Amino acid sequence: MTQLVLGQVLxxxxxxxxxxxxxxxxxxxxxxxxxxNFALGEFMMVGAYATYALAERGGVPYPAAVVPACLIxxxxxxxxxxxxxxxxxxxxxNGLLVSIGLISLFESASMxxxxxxxLEMHHVLPGSLRVGDLGLPKMKLVVFGVIVAVIxxxxxxxxxxWLGRAAFAYAQNPEAAMLMGVHTPRLxxxxxxxSTGLAGLGGALYxxxxxxxxxxxxxxxxxxxxxxxxxxxxxxxxxxxxxVILGIIEGxxxxxxxxxxxxxxxxxxxxxILLFRPAGLFGEE
Amino acid sequence: xxxxxxxxxxxALPLFVRSDFLLTIFTFTFIYGIxxxxxxxxxxxxxxxxxxxxxxxxxxxYTTHLLVTLAGLPFWAATLPSAAAAVMLSVVVGSICFKxxxxxxxxxxxxxxxxxxxxxxxxxxxxxTNGTLGLVVAGKPTIYWPGHGVVPIKGPVAWYYVTLxxxxxxxxxxxxxxxxxxxxxxAAIRLNEDLARTLGxxxxxxxxxxxxxxxxxxxxxxxxxxxxxxxxxPGYLSINxxxxxxxxxxxGGQGTLTGxxxxxxxxxxxxxxxxxxxxxRSILYGGILIFTILVMPRGIVGTLxxxxxxxxx
Numbered sequence: 372m373t374q375l376v377l378g379q380v381l382x383x384x385x386x387x388x389x390x391x392x393x394x395x396x397x398x399x400x401x402x403x404x405x406x407x408n409f410a411l412g413e414f415m416m417v418g419a420y421a422t423y424a425l426a427e428r429g430g431v432p433y434p435a436a437v438v439p440a441c442l443i444x445x446x447x448x449x450x451x452x453x454x455x456x457x458x459x460x461x462x463x464x465n466g467l468l469v470s471i472g473l474i475s476l477f478e479s480a481s482m483x484x485x486x487x488x489x490l491e492m493h494h495v496l497p498g499s500l501r502v503g504d505l506g507l508p509k510m511k512l513v514v515f516g517v518i519v520a521v522i523x524x525x526x527x528x529x530x531x532x533w534l535g536r537a538a539f540a541y542a543q544n545p546e547a548a549m550l551m552g553v554h555t556p557r558l559x560x561x562x563x564x565x566s567t568g569l570a571g572l573g574g575a576l577y578x579x580x581x582x583x584x585x586x587x588x589x590x591x592x593x594x595x596x597x598x599x600x601x602x603x604x605x606x607x608x609x610x611x612x613x614x615v616i617l618g619i620i621e622g623x624x625x626x627x628x629x630x631x632x633x634x635x636x637x638x639x640x641x642x643x644i645l646l647f648r649p650a651g652l653f654g655e656e
Numbered sequence: 657x658x659x660x661x662x663x664x665x666x667x668a669l670p671l672f673v674r675s676d677f678l679l680t681i682f683t684f685t686f687i688y689g690i691x692x693x694x695x696x697x698x699x700x701x702x703x704x705x706x707x708x709x710x711x712x713x714x715x716x717x718y719t720t721h722l723l724v725t726l727a728g729l730p731f732w733a734a735t736l737p738s739a740a741a742a743v744m745l746s747v748v749v750g751s752i753c754f755k756x757x758x759x760x761x762x763x764x765x766x767x768x769x770x771x772x773x774x775x776x777x778x779x780x781x782x783x784x785t786n787g788t789l790g791l792v793v794a795g796k797p798t799i800y801w802p803g804h805g806v807v808p809i810k811g812p813v814a815w816y817y818v819t820l821x822x823x824x825x826x827x828x829x830x831x832x833x834x835x836x837x838x839x840x841x842x843a844a845i846r847l848n849e850d851l852a853r854t855l856g857x858x859x860x861x862x863x864x865x866x867x868x869x870x871x872x873x874x875x876x877x878x879x880x881x882x883x884x885x886x887x888x889x890p891g892y893l894s895i896n897x898x899x900x901x902x903x904x905x906x907x908g909g910q911g912t913l914t915g916x917x918x919x920x921x922x923x924x925x926x927x928x929x930x931x932x933x934x935x936x937r938s939i940l941y942g943g944i945l946i947f948t949i950l951v952m953p954r955g956i957v958g959t960l961x962x963x964x965x966x967x968x969x
Contacts, residue, residue: 455946458950465949468902468906468949469949469950473946476942478938479935479937479938632776638773642769642770645756645766
């Protein structure tokens, strides 16, 4: 029994890290620029299919395919920002609707190119590590490690550099930041590029573990949003913790409760958190 | 004046148009119109971004059908208990949300969470709802048709009129409620909640009232839709329905009663009017949505209204 629980905790943490990377993108765009990007899951989808195209069809080795995949997702993000998102600053409903429109655009475009049949990549890194009685697939550990490293690096990058300070200043007061010499449009673009690039990375990593389908983004963006709220919108490390906690709740919950309600465990916790601690677990009141 | 003409035109339409295809599109428009108008009461008039509409839509579709088959009630009698069920659900969910003063984004997320939980229950309660496979609705509601007596609804023209009458009743009820003290309180809450509270408006009670009224009226759409299409499945409760209704209201014009119906007409009619592959259609749909939000943020009706106001001094 303990072994089963332990296994689910580890597995949940790995799945949760995937939620976390989307949550980080949501938190960054909303916290810094005030733009709501619910279409982030679609950039993840773009990254995943780009990885598939390069690695499986193009014959590029997987690690070398990840970087261009992120760049492709970021490029899509740049275009969407230039054309649409920058007009929806601080307007939740408009951001939501533009996102719905984009989700519809991206999903049907990928349906046209890739059809609805799920695609699967060859095993990138086969084999698993034995920890006691538990077997952990190596690739999952790599994915977890990469995501944690990326989130930590983002945190440090924002906490320690001039760009990070500029971003925080911009989040607090855009006008004042502009007067202090922050090039705000450039900063906004940078945040958008980074968050969609991150989503692309999430997709590239996802492609190495699970099968791809055009509708994959919608599920993940919901989970990412849950994770972001759980951790507290605006809190960078909170997004990682929120994701991991959500993943573990789902994993462990499905041992003791009916699996059909897997998606509801996280939601129940989310509602409870929102009612009693609206700023999230790690957010500031 | 213009509105009366519009409604008159809708009632006269089947006299001139004999195309079943067009009448079918209008029938779907009217049913979705009921959903969109009632959503607008909560969102456009009271300012609460609710994501609970699909839950009410789905639950009422199931309860209406189950009351007809299991309890043997006639369709129209079954719509009342399902409206009561919608009110009960709204009071529970609304009380939780409004007691804790959840606003905008947080209200949307919590109502979405509750809607998802209800969807999961419907999806997995196999003995009653038949899970993913859904239920086939065999019977048809009966109506009094001049010259034929009480008959089951049959054919596009009959369905056109039944749904149009239902939509008209919904719009009349909403218009009546919004013109009364209730509507004033809703507007006060939308414009400035704190100010409304200092003016002695019980914000909690009126928010709950708006939520309950909107959802109760929306429940009729669920029952009708199930019986019109002859099929109910958990897809009725999906998040996409929420997005669709929101898109209709924004496209048509939030805070108006005609706007949601116009939005419903455009978004149900357009995909059928353009004969293209499903994927291309969906791309077009997304494009139109983005275009409207960015270019006409007040929606079709709102923009037309502003344009007319500018022309007539």
